[in-house]
Amino acid sequence: MKVQQISIFIENKTGRLAEVSRVLGEQGVNIRALSLADTSDFGILRLIVDQTELAREVLKKEGFTVSKTEVIAVEVPDRPLGLHSILDILDQGKVNVEYMYAFVERCGENAVIIFRFDNLEEAIRVLTASNVHVLPGERIYGM
Amino acid sequence: MDTVEQISNAPEKGRIWDPVNECLDRQELEALQLERLRSTVRRVFDKVPCYQDKFSLLGLQAGDIRSLSDLAKLPFTTKEDLRLNYPYGMFAVPLKEVVRIHSSSGTTGKPTVVGYSRRDLQTWTDIVARFMTAAGVTEEDIVHIAFGYGLFTGAFGLHYGAERIGASVIPMSSGNTEKQLMIMQDYRSTALVCTPSYALTMADKLARQGTDPASLALRIGLFGAEPWSEEMRREIESRMQIIATDNYGLSELMGPGVAGECLYRCGMHIWEDHFIPEIIDPETGEVLPEGSIGELVLTSISKEAFPMLRFRTRDITRLNYSKCDCGRTHVRMQKTMGRTDDMLIIKGVNVFPSQIEEVLFQVEGCEPHYQLVIERVGNMDVLGVQVEVNEKIFFDEMKKQRAFVDRVEKRLASILGVGAKVKLVEPTSMPRHEGKANRIIDKRHL
Numbered sequence: 001m002k003v004q005q006i007s008i009f010i011e012n013k014t015g016r017l018a019e020v021s022r023v024l025g026e027q028g029v030n031i032r033a034l035s036l037a038d039t040s041d042f043g044i045l046r047l048i049v050d051q052t053e054l055a056r057e058v059l060k061k062e063g064f065t066v067s068k069t070e071v072i073a074v075e076v077p078d079r080p081l082g083l084h085s086i087l088d089i090l091d092q093g094k095v096n097v098e099y100m101y102a103f104v105e106r107c108g109e110n111a112v113i114i115f116r117f118d119n120l121e122e123a124i125r126v127l128t129a130s131n132v133h134v135l136p137g138e139r140i141y142g143m
Numbered sequence: 144m145d146t147v148e149q150i151s152n153a154p155e156k157g158r159i160w161d162p163v164n165e166c167l168d169r170q171e172l173e174a175l176q177l178e179r180l181r182s183t184v185r186r187v188f189d190k191v192p193c194y195q196d197k198f199s200l201l202g203l204q205a206g207d208i209r210s211l212s213d214l215a216k217l218p219f220t221t222k223e224d225l226r227l228n229y230p231y232g233m234f235a236v237p238l239k240e241v242v243r244i245h246s247s248s249g250t251t252g253k254p255t256v257v258g259y260s261r262r263d264l265q266t267w268t269d270i271v272a273r274f275m276t277a278a279g280v281t282e283e284d285i286v287h288i289a290f291g292y293g294l295f296t297g298a299f300g301l302h303y304g305a306e307r308i309g310a311s312v313i314p315m316s317s318g319n320t321e322k323q324l325m326i327m328q329d330y331r332s333t334a335l336v337c338t339p340s341y342a343l344t345m346a347d348k349l350a351r352q353g354t355d356p357a358s359l360a361l362r363i364g365l366f367g368a369e370p371w372s373e374e375m376r377r378e379i380e381s382r383m384q385i386i387a388t389d390n391y392g393l394s395e396l397m398g399p400g401v402a403g404e405c406l407y408r409c410g411m412h413i414w415e416d417h418f419i420p421e422i423i424d425p426e427t428g429e430v431l432p433e434g435s436i437g438e439l440v441l442t443s444i445s446k447e448a449f450p451m452l453r454f455r456t457r458d459i460t461r462l463n464y465s466k467c468d469c470g471r472t473h474v475r476m477q478k479t480m481g482r483t484d485d486m487l488i489i490k491g492v493n494v495f496p497s498q499i500e501e502v503l504f505q506v507e508g509c510e511p512h513y514q515l516v517i518e519r520v521g522n523m524d525v526l527g528v529q530v531e532v533n534e535k536i537f538f539d540e541m542k543k544q545r546a547f548v549d550r551v552e553k554r555l556a557s558i559l560g561v562g563a564k565v566k567l568v569e570p571t572s573m574p575r576h577e578g579k580a581n582r583i584i585d586k587r588h589l
Contacts, residue, residue: 005539007537007539009532009537009567009569010569011567011568011569016569037541039541039545041566041567042532042544042566042567042568044539044540044541044544046539063569063570064569064570065532065533065534065537065569065570066534067534067537067538067539069539098540098542099540099541116539116540
């Protein structure tokens, strides 16, 4: 049910993002989803890739600070109120979202939302109880 | 500190080597200091050309020193004076009365040469016996000395002091950690004398060998000759399972034994019947009020061969004259906080890089690489602390990452007394150099 995500500390200066994509690309790592949270000084780049361990290793070797976190991916119909239906369930279940990001699947019918929760287990319980489609990690890595 | 009681063979707190002199009341102590100071001043005025020149420049006569407060009238002595008078120019007795010569490592230029008369060696041995007793060493102990024997004062100072107490001394000298540990195990050393960093090297080696430190007979560590933090003390104590004590000295004044900690461990007692300490502002030379942080200045008042008036130690500390629970009346100096060479003045506040290290250690329990950048924006100094991110202080959530920065900034402001802006940077973005000087970028061009 859980998806492995890597987070990378990026200093806010030119060329650092390109350096990450170069390092991953050269090792044949494919990025499935990404989000960037930033401040004026630094940013936190979060990635879901097809080869998590390899990506983590090569980035560390290049001197980046990398951490691994677990997130969940939820599939929703790509239409108005699609996102809202999920947020509503979480709200009813009193589950707090730390952060989230989303992308649309290749076929275009569904969207995938990546969530980070404080309490992952509780979130999974609430979502599955409401018949929300929580995607296994393999689905995302192999997209 | 509670750890003292937790160790089963813990040293006794109550022992005092020389109860009469170590517990003199302030009035008696000051009377003795004045008498000894006046005789030292007369002697250097008669015998040491460097001091004759300094006195005449100030229009000062030996007889002008009538009270302890007149100390401030005396000229300072600096490392530079010793260099200019290399090798024997500062000696106050003819060489035939000198029975020992030591030397400090000369990191810049020539080393400093110091001499001891027979009575000086007795004094030295006696004050080392005082601080070793204060740290809990008794005639029952087996004292393992892992300082290098040679020109450096460390090994010989501790050696004779331990013998005076009646302890069994192992003159191990430095190096060959494996052999050190074998002897320590087989001879059942109970007290270890070395630098604090070497104690950690030994702890590493023990861990690699898979030796349980509790299987050693070791109970006390007497560490000195380099600055170390309270965190380092805790690390040594937990990894070696001993009581770690601090002592202070410098060859220009005597060597180790100028000051040492008792087992209450709330500062090192400076043996005031032999040395008079002052705290000055390193910039202006002005004597600072009691309790201030500043440069330690020491005057020797009993030495024959190599007397020093107001020697600028360049060590930063503060003095505490309140009575210690151990019963000794001699003033305590705090662990040194750095060297005057490292001191920065930011918005008029004296700041030491070691304080910043301490804060970084306290906040996350690790010592990340950091760099200080001082800029002048308008007429205001701005202190920036760049901290390299590592896995321990990297959080995937922005809220937590920001909270970390806030925590460090708040702590810095309260410890330094001046605000600092913390900026997180990627690892390896700072040059890796030895020494602290490279950790400071002062862009103020003052």
